[in-house]
């Protein structure tokens with residue numbers, strides 16, 4: 001029987017720490033951290049994320065602004081808003097919710113946000129800093145995974161870590177953070193041969209491919225730590241991870257549930273990055 005890593009509880013613990021730090025900073029006459037969130041169009045999933053980001057800000061005492069722009073917004077209009085927010089002293093973090101409507105260029109947006117306000121850690125400058133292990137901002141999902149491991153007392157140093165998925169947002173930075181924590185890291189992807197065999201070597205397995213219930217008991221070593229980054233919607237509308245929880249849980253030593261594992265940590269790490277930005 002695995003220990004369930006409770007992302008909701010760990011997230012609440014970290015948010016309470018952020019809130020206390022904000023209160024201390026305000027009491028000392030320092031600035032209130034401010035986050036601006038931009039959403040273009042009406043994608044329902046993105047609207048939920050943005051709402052939760054605003055709620056997260058309120059919970060820890062941050063100042064926040066949400067810009068809901070119509071789907072037809074032009075690149076120049078979006079750029080002008082980013083320029084305005086880059087110059088705004090009340091705003092320490094800027095996040096433009098992705099994906100953007102097809103006519104807008106995500107790379108242009110990522111490059112335009114001031115790297116000092118890039119609380120997603122998507123700007124190439126911050127990506128480069130992560131690569132060399134000298135970072136201010138941690139990418140939110142991988143940072144959430146590291147915080148879950150740390151707060152569950154799971155040592156990474158010397159462990160075989162297998163990350164499945166190589167996206168710029170999760171897989172690649174996740175591999176870097178595990179490497180910085182002295183794990184021995186393997187990154188797998190759609191062209192990996194003998195995937196199950198590689199996964200069975202893992203002391204720590206991070207599943208981030210976006211395929212519901214893909215990882216079965218045959219892909220997990222007895223006693224492994226299993227971190228499920230997947231967030232997939234089943235045909236019946238239920239949220240499910242990349243890991244077949246019922247099969248894998250009896251074999252694992254620790255496992256994250258979906259929902260309630262990595263998911264709640266992502267916004268908490270965004271709040272942490274915003275606090276960091278406000279101190280600079």
Ligand code: GUN
Pocket residue numbers: 095096097098099120140
């Ligand atoms: N869309 C889904 N996840 C994210 C995220 O972490 N940041 C941004 N900006 N957009 C997203």
